[in-house]
Amino acid sequence: MYYIAFIIALLLLSGCTDKLVRVMPYEKEHFADPKMSLSPLEERAEHEGHIFLIRESSAGGDSSFQGGCGCR
Amino acid sequence: MKKIILMIALSLSVYADVLVGDKAVDFNLNSLDESKSFKQSDFKGQVVLLNLWASWCSGCKKEMPEFFKLQKEYKSGFKIVTVSIDSDPSASQKFLQSVEQEVGFKTPFITLYDSEKLLPKTYGAVAMPSSYLIDKQGIIQAVIVGSLSADEIEELKKEINKLK
Numbered sequence: 074m075y076y077i078a079f080i081i082a083l084l085l086l087s088g089c090t091d092k093l094v095r096v097m098p099y100e101k102e103h104f105a106d107p108k109m110s111l112s113p114l115e116e117r118a119e120h121e122g123h124i125f126l127i128r129e130s131s132a133g134g135d136s137s138f139q140g141g142c143g144c145r
Numbered sequence: 146m147k148k149i150i151l152m153i154a155l156s157l158s159v160y161a162d163v164l165v166g167d168k169a170v171d172f173n174l175n176s177l178d179e180s181k182s183f184k185q186s187d188f189k190g191q192v193v194l195l196n197l198w199a200s201w202c203s204g205c206k207k208e209m210p211e212f213f214k215l216q217k218e219y220k221s222g223f224k225i226v227t228v229s230i231d232s233d234p235s236a237s238q239k240f241l242q243s244v245e246q247e248v249g250f251k252t253p254f255i256t257l258y259d260s261e262k263l264l265p266k267t268y269g270a271v272a273m274p275s276s277y278l279i280d281k282q283g284i285i286q287a288v289i290v291g292s293l294s295a296d297e298i299e300e301l302k303k304e305i306n307k308l309k
Contacts, residue, residue, distance in 0.1 A: 098273040099230055099265035105201040 162269030165288055169195070169279045170267045174257040177229060177237055183257060185283065188224055192308045193279040194301075196227045197265050200240035202273040204292030209244045211298050216253040218302075222309045225254040230262045280308045 112118035171185040198205035216225045229237035241252050271290055278287035
């Protein structure tokens with residue numbers, strides 16, 4: 074009886090492995106689609122982020138070139 | 146008792162990844178143009194770089210031109226076998242055509258097509274792209290996770306020359 078319970082527990086726990094619950098890298102085809110991007114216009118999102126950081130007086134100005142001054 | 150051992154083995158099998166020193170997984174896949182089918186055993190006696198890629202993977206775009214140049218350098222004893230896991234084979238063909246235009250010559254290696262993603266599943270690929278350096282006896286000598294830069298390809302060449 075204990076053996077059966079042990080085997081069932083083992084099988085159930087093996088279902089929690091990250092390989093079964095995680096989206097594996099080779100399954101990310103649809104996630105990699107540009108349509109799945111939170112902001113579809115990448116350049117515009119970068120520009121808006123840059124302006125936001127200048128307005129908020131944040132140092133560095135995100136990843137844009139010559140951050141902080143607003144010039145590009 | 147035998148049943149318990151079998152069940153434990155089955156439960157743990159989901160963790161099994163291919164590691165250095167393991168035998169390369171055998172496969173039977175068609176080429177991307179569906180002209181021929183290939184098995185892992187077809188490449189026995191040659192050093193093989195098995196590369197898993199997809200047209201939607203940015204790292205694959207970066208390293209593919211380097212693989213074109215690498216294969217061009219080796220006339221014999223070393224083969225690059227790339228496996229596309231795209232859902233749509235035409236996307237893979239377009240991808241290769243764009244690389245061909247970039248480097249200025251035709252694809253110099255075999256490209257297989259695995260729409261079922263059987264190879265990445267069996268190999269337990271933890272990243273895209275993933276590459277496996279396989280020796281003449283069909284034993285995995287290196288597992289390369291992610292894309293290779295030109296400098297890393299130089300290091301890889303030393304390994305290939307050792308195995309040749």
